[in-house]
Amino acid sequence: MPRPPNYEFQDWWNKQRENGHDVVPEKYECTTNSDNINNNNNNNNHHHPNSPFLTVEIRNPSSDPAVDKEMRARSVRQLSGIYLLKLQQIAYSVVYAVIYVVRTIQSRSASDSSHSRFYRAIKWMLILVISLLCFELAAYFKGWHFSPPTAETAELMVEFVYATWLQVRADYLAPPLKSLGHTCIVLFLIQSLDRLVLVIGCAWIKFKKVKPKAAMAYPVGKGDDEDLEDYPMVLVQIPMCNEREDWPKERMLVQILDDSDDLDVQLLIKAEVLKWQQRGVHIIYRHRLIRSGYKAGNLNSAMGCDYVKDYEFVAIFDADFQPTPDFLKKTIPYFKGNDDLALVQTRWSFVNKDENLLTRLQNINLSFHFEVEQQVNGVFINFFGFNGTAGVWRIKALEECGGWLDRTTVEDMDIAVRAHLCGWKFVYVNDVKCLCELPESYEAYKKQQHRWHSGPMQLFRMCFIDIIRSKVSWAKKANLIFLFFLLRKLVLPFYSFTLFCIILPLTMFIPEAELPAWVVSYVPGFMSILNILPAPRSFPFIVPYLLFENTMSVTKFNAMISGLFRFGSSYEWIVTKKLGRSSEADLVAFAEKESDSTFPSEKFVVRTGDALLLPVISRNLFPSCWSRFDWRTGEYDEFLEPFSGNWNGDHWQCPSMASNTIKPLKFLALTQSNLFTCAWLTDRVHCTTEYLSD
Secondary structure, eight states: OOOOOOOOOHHHHHHHHHHOOOOSEEEEOOOOOOHHHHHOOOOTTTTTTTTSSBBOOOEEOOHHHHHHHHHHHHHHHHHHHHHHHHHHHHHHHHHHHHHHHHHHHHHHHHOGHHHHHHHHHHHHHHHHHHHHHHHHHHHHHHHHHTSOOOOTOOSSHHHHHHHHHHIIIIIIIIHHHHHHHHHHHHHHHHHHHHHHHHHHHHHHHHHHTTTOOSOOOOOOOOOOOGGGGGHHHHHHEEEOTTTTOOOGGGGGGEEEEEOOOOOOHHHHHHHHHHHHTTTOEEEEEOOOOOOOOHHHHHHHHHEEEEEEEEOOOEOOOOTTOOTTTTTHHHHGGGTTTOOTTTEEEEEETTTTTSHHHHHHHHHHHHHHHIIIIIIHHHHTTSSOOOSSSSEEHHHHHHHHTTTOOOOSSSSHHHHHHHHHHTTOEEEEEEEEEEEEEEEEEOHHHHHHHHHHHHHHHHHHHHHHHHHHSSSSOHHHHIIIIIIIIIIIIIIHHHHHHHHIIHHHHTTTTGGGOOOOOOIIIHHHHHHHHHHTTGGGGGGHHHHHHHHHHHHHHHHHHHHHHHHHTTTTGGGOOOOOOOOOHHHOOOOOOOOHTTTTTSSSOOOOOOBBEEEEEEEEOTTTSSEEEEEEEEETTEEEEEEEEEEOOOEOOEEEEOOOOOOOOEEEOEEEEEEEETTEEEEEEEEEEEEEEEEEEE
């Protein structure tokens, strides 16, 4: 049975309240002061004086308005101070960015007088846009966007000016801007259609596995029973100082065409050529006293030598290109049985494509150029622009079309167009790749792009009449004029700059000429995806690529205009600065390939302060002299001093070097955290040196 309720305690509690006794005499007040907390803790143990009972104080949170107001004011002051500091930092950043942009524009305008007018126009355009933006912001806060004033109802001068601006904008500015926008949209769609057709053609080539076929194939490697008559005479121009080339030495001549004006550089090149001559390589050094015509003049001068008539083909390489040993064996066979073939062009492969964001974006453009443009044009029409290097020419074709001319800054495209007009055919081999390097600085890349986009306009202006008068078919003439020159060399930089750098910003202030969303977003995004398809690893960079192309359209448009209208800057030839990474990569690859060879390898580790001393190995596999590598500055010097040192079981301990005779030594040093790995070749012996810093 349940226990009956006990009402004794309840009766007692009610009696105490009726007699006026406070069982809990005080209410708790919550404070944040440490002293009050201590007092509260002490009071918890006190007896109420009017009560015989033990009381426990439980204080409620304070609702004092003065304290609450003071706390809120303190919090507001703290937050205000934090926001003011952030706003100050943002303001400083904006001011610094504006000052930096202005100084950059002024420095570029001052350093390049030929571009000063163009950059001055851009600067005034920027000032106009900022002024219009401020004016539109003021109109927005006035509410004029919802109820725009008219010239008749305007009461203030500002309202009258804004009403006049609206009328001028709608009647005079919007119509021509609309017309220009429609023209650019049509050109944009035509160029996009051309890109789409190229991509479809490339996909068809991949699906059908269409490749140019050679009439024969040379055996891989060097054999003792080879018939030298099967190997035509090949002239190699510009540096391929490489004894690993499988082509018979008796059937090849290397020309080092030096146009440098630095005496020290000339001496270094001469010493290098002499070293290769002593190793049995047929190589000669040529230096022009009269350095006219830039690269075209240098090549034309080399082709004028008497011994050139003994050679049938010429392979051309720039200084930073490193062909594979079987390069000639993979390209020369295409000439066999094709007497109308003038050029075999190979693909470029970039060793520093992942070096920074700029090289990644360049790799996207050049991958599309080689994988799609060159390959499709080579398969379907047997014509494309010569890339200036990593190609083999038939010397007869060069002579028949007039040789190298220095009338433009794109001598490679010039001779390709003239050879095409003479009826010669071209073959592009996508499987043969040649190591090279991309410019890693924006200044070098911008100058390269200026030359690449001004030269074609010079050439088009000069050879337009020759194209019309040539004996090739009208289909080839139309391809040269409308596709090769106008659409891909003139229309592309014109519409990209005009549409996305002029019309699109102006539509913010002239909404009557607003562009459709598919022109601004969908089509450019789709075309960017098509451009990145040959380089799928670059998909994460699609947004930077789209913005970068719009930025570079300013330089490309300026170059196109200067070349078309014969401005002074169109005739400038500036060598693209590179860092020599292609040679390093080639050496690394060869060192890794030869690491499993039958030749013995030794490791020498020498610790000497801030420098790493490396022994140079001679034929008897014994160190002959010391080479010094300063790992702080990255400089390499070979000390022509006899080897001396003591072997301490795991490394050589050498004395201090005192020799003053220094000679450059070519070998590689790679830095990986604190591990230095050096590899070099001396007389067919592969040696590696590793140095672990403390």
